[in-house]
Amino acid sequence: MSRGTVVAKRYARALFDLASEQDAVASTENELKLVADAIEANADLRVFLSAPNITLDKKIALLRSTFGDNVSQIVLNTVSLLVERGRETEIPAVLDAYMSVAGGVLGRADALVTSAKPLTSEQSDEIAAQFAAVIGKKVRVIGEVDESLIGGITVRIGDTLYDGSLRGKLNRLSKELQTSQ
Numbered sequence: 001m002s003r004g005t006v007v008a009k010r011y012a013r014a015l016f017d018l019a020s021e022q023d024a025v026a027s028t029e030n031e032l033k034l035v036a037d038a039i040e041a042n043a044d045l046r047v048f049l050s051a052p053n054i055t056l057d058k059k060i061a062l063l064r065s066t067f068g069d070n071v072s073q074i075v076l077n078t079v080s081l082l083v084e085r086g087r088e089t090e091i092p093a094v095l096d097a098y099m100s101v102a103g104g105v106l107g108r109a110d111a112l113v114t115s116a117k118p119l120t121s122e123q124s125d126e127i128a129a130q131f132a133a134v135i136g137k138k139v140r141v142i143g144e145v146d147e148s149l150i151g152g153i154t155v156r157i158g159d160t161l162y163d164g165s166l167r168g169k170l171n172r173l174s175k176e177l178q179t180s181q
Contacts, residue, residue: 005097008090011078012097016105018074025102029095031071035079036095038066039088049088059083100158109137112156114165116149131155131162 019028039045045066049059060080067076082088103109111131113119119127124141132139135157152165 005093007087008093008097009101011082011087011090011094012101015074015078015094015098016101019102020105022072022074024072024074025106028072028075029098029102031075032078032091032095032098035067035071035075036091039091046088049083056084103137103140107137109135109139109157110142111139112142112144113153114144114146114149114156115153116145116147116151116165118145119143127153127155131157 015028019025048054048062063080063083064076079091082090099110113127124143128139128141148167150166154165155162
């Protein structure tokens with residue numbers, strides 16, 4: 001396990017504990033996702049937060065002015081602490097770890113569903129229901145498009161990959177034909 005993963009899990013667990021005390025687990029996840037997405041989408045913000053020549057006070061002030069009205073104090077404090085400790089690149093990993101911890105406690109699993117075309121809400125609901133029956137947890141579908149799949153879907157829940165894509169089927173058929181010769 002990489003060091004970054006261990007660090008992210010520690011921060012995520014601490015944030016989850018605070019959010020649980022305040023009965024704000026779901027909103028904390030949404031707020032942390034908002035911050036992580038904003039930092040990921042804005043290259044200037046990433047450079048600013050990681051620049052060694054910019055004082056910590058300026059970085060924290062920017063975070064507070066940018067996110068202060070949109071996120072809770074515990075999310076803002078967690079992100080500020082990550083920046084203070086030079087771990088601003090860990091924010092997406094903390095979000096992933098938080099979602100995992102929250103999902104485990106709340107009996108929910110995230111399914112990354114990759115398809116050749118965007119899923120309709122009906123398709124997402126059907127996939128969620130089918131995999132909920134398989135794993136015994138409530139499933140939240142996170143859709144992703146990969147046109148190279150040609151057709152079908154792949155579903156990743158945790159470390160398990162369910163490959164029902166046409167590309168995957170063709171690859172398996174090719175391997176079978178090669179080993180039977």
